[in-house]
Amino acid sequence: MGKVVSAEVFLLHRKTIVLATAYGRPAQVRGHVIVKLTDENGLCGWGEATPLPKFTGETPEFVQYVLEKELISEIIGVDAADLWEARNRWNHKLPEHAAAKMALEAAFYDLAAKERKLPLYQMFGGKLREKVMINRHLGIMGIDEAVEKAVQYREQGYHSIKMKIGTDVEEDIRRVCAVRDAVGYEMKLRVDANAGYSYSDAYKFIRKTSDLDLEMYEQLLDKHDFNGTKQLKRDTGVVIGVDEAINTVQEAVRYAYERAADVFVLKLVKTGGIQNAVTISEIAASAGIRCVVTSTYDTQINGAVCLHLASSLPASTMSNDITCYATQPDMADTCHVLKDGYLTVGDEAGIGVRSLKEMKIV
Template sequence: MKISRVDSFLVEVPQKAPIAPYHSRYRGQSVTRSILIRLEADDGTEGWGEAPQVYLGDPLTGREAEALRPTLAGVDPTDVVAACDGLTFEHIYIQSAVEMAMWDLAGKARGVPLYRLLGGPCRSEVELAACMGIQSHDRAGEIARLYVEMGFSTLKAKAGRDPEEDLAMVRGVRDAVGDRLELRIDPNTGYSPEACEQLAKDLEPYRLQYLEQPMGEDLIDESARIRGLTSTPLALNESVTTPERVREILDKEAADVLLPDTYQCGGVWATKRVAEVAASAGVPCVVHCAHDLGPKTAAMLHLAAGTPNFPLANDCTYYGLVEDVLVRPLEIRAGRMAVPQAPGLGIEVDPEKVRKYRVGPPA
């Protein structure tokens, strides 16, 4: 099997309540923006990969296939790890989407779902954490009650604009549903070490599952120090990038939980490796979500099914899409998703829906 065609698409899919409008400390949004990569093999088989749009830096254009075609032409996509190690990509996000599409092709070539190539199955369905943007006390309580009714067990909320706002939001959740939801908040590096330390202590009565990435990604020593001063567990996401950085985090005991993601680590395999290394230190992992469409959501399911050290609910905003780009959207039942059983990612992308939501010129 050889790659014979490469296409890329920038798509924007509207979101619906209660996800939209989704406010982080950076911005508000009501759409999911993703780059889709389509690889076609010489036998006509196609593989799909996905990465989020870049928000902090130069955005992706959807024309990335133009640079990828001479690089990928004739490559055997079933040699995923070796092929990607030998290639150079202009952007790690694009590397992750290409690698995901190769895994999709590799599974289809062998007639097995991706999780079997990753060593699974460890589980047949995956627990999901519902998400919400920064909210007021009352609105946070309303959304929390809705998520309990929908069958979710875990809630992740954005945070990071102001500690008092964060505390009011957390109180809103606890006042509305008590401990019926595990609760995580994510300030997205919004606070100084001093503010983080105080916030972590102020959050102790509310029994968070964890406080995610409250400080800058390079402040590993500070995370280790503050972790020793509070009973609020600390998690890291933006810090979880290279193997060297992961070893530093684990060596310094700087986190209770790690949240790797394909676009930050460079692919499915790199994300799995983070979880395996973290397991050796007794640190559980969660697959991070970047407002994903079907291909990346399916990759999350296969990662969780093929890797024991994803024992907690994995972040998900999939239920907030007005429509997915798949022929048959993935189903959520009582806060869980079944792992796809068809070969590769186990999904079928609908080209008409891709055209419907594509923005910018074709590549």
Template sequence: MRIVDIKIEKLRINLKKPFKIAFAVQDYADNVIVKVVTDEGYFGLGEAAPFAPVTGETADGVVETLKLFKSCLIGMDPLNIEGIHTLMNRLIVGNTAAKAAIDIALYDIKGKILSQPLYKVLGGYDNKIQTDMTIGIDTPENMAMEAKQRVNDDGFRILKVKAGINPSEDIKALQLIRKAVGDDIRLRVDANQGYCVNDAIAVLKEFEKIGVEAVEQCLPYWNLDGSKLIREKVNLKVMLDETIHSPMDAAKACKIDAADILNIKLMKCGGLYNALKINAIAEANNVRCMVGCMLESKIAITAGASLVAAKKNITEADCDSFMYCSDPENGMKGGFEIDKDIFTLLDKPGLGIEFDF
């Protein structure tokens, strides 16, 4: 079997309302979708969701990188996933969202060839995941109102609250959210690199009183030693996100005990191939994982959700971003079924998404 074509198309994803985190505000995302076509009639879908502050990429840059990949991948065996990653890494450093698009499409093809859903191809531990819902930065009162709506109206039992701009406002927001949703709802916080060490320790001690279970990426991505120090000073889980791009990053974090949880994102690490390596490194060091997302359509979300379902050590999911979209389906049927905060992966080959272009 050989790759005979790679089709590339931009996808504009509009949001229902602007989404604010510590270092950015987004009201849309420009993603890129790919279709890898084989000479035996199989094709795979993939997606790049570039986010310049994290992956260093733009949609236009991803398109040009994918054109470079296309010129070299035609004629290769789509099942030679390791060989294709080796070639992509030789062609260009970084550009992990572009690499993830190719990677996801290859795994989609693999699932179709094996007539197995992707979660079984990746490990098959379960076919269900429970995702959290993210509350963007706003006034504390508005954040509490949205949190209550997400719990009462939409049925979410885990909330991830964005923070990292103003520590005192962050504490107030979490206090109001806890009051609004009650004690049974799990809360975690994502500071998106917004704190210094001293502020992080002080704020996290207040979060402990509120019953926050974990705080994600308190410090700038490079400050592993600071993360280790924070972990020693507080009694809640410390999670790393922007720090963890590659398996090597995961190994460094685990070596110095800098985190309790690693947040794997396909767009940061280049797709499922490296995501599996990161989880294996974490599991070997008794560190759990979560799979998160950028602003993605159901193609990448299904790939991420399948990874969560496939692996026992990936105990948490933050696969909610497509729900912020004006059109959550984006014309892409399948992948999984939703019942409140539970995704059930479909037993259809590969991603199980009904979409073509």
């Protein structure tokens, strides 16, 4: 194995499809922080953080600063295979800073896998599934537009749609009912309120949509409302997912122990990286809780990391939010193949990303 001899940080801005949610209607441009680690043998590992300020308080510019000024210096000279040493160093240097640490950790994993000449999924014990179903997404929009897009996704061969809700419960009910009527019941359909509902609105939404066979009701309540989420699950009997509420291993333990949710949404940007996400998924599996692996408007760098995870985690049995392969198909060259709503994980060493449109990777 080789020691890390250099590290570079890049900040990219690219146009993408950013959904209107209960948080508002954001600009259609995202900032991506890319990390490149090079070992003494000339191999390179790549990681990415596309932060969500509403989740961790980090912006792309802030992540870049923390990496360049605080964390990068800590890992020079560490063997690429010694992930525990790397984590100990950056965690000792600074607490928190989940997005910055996830980019570093992913780059270490990519580099270590390439040194072993293994695809990344082998670092997680091997793949359990050859291909992973992905969701297409509908932001908060007018009913006619939502129906039109949903029908297009069905005709393009996708099998699962995730709809954003959480601002106007009556309008949300009408929109979700219209989409279900348009796409039929063979299409999987789930909703995500991004913590936008009160308990009464959440209960009303569930009651009015209980006959629509929705696959999951994700983060209906405020992330701090543990008791409300637990009660909502018990009062309604529907499949309750938590996203904003599950950032740490400790939070996962609490939800699992008290059976307060049915699905955990895994975002590396909030867990602080791969290892914590794997630990949370193991907690979930032990409690019979399923997981959804989600990238955050990323480029294919983190999208590929999420794909490798989704193919290998026992609890990841639902469709996953790895949509950059559908929304930005010409923005990267990878060994992974999207067809008929499924991503097939490739077998090249590391994460399997050869290049981004903006830069050469291998």
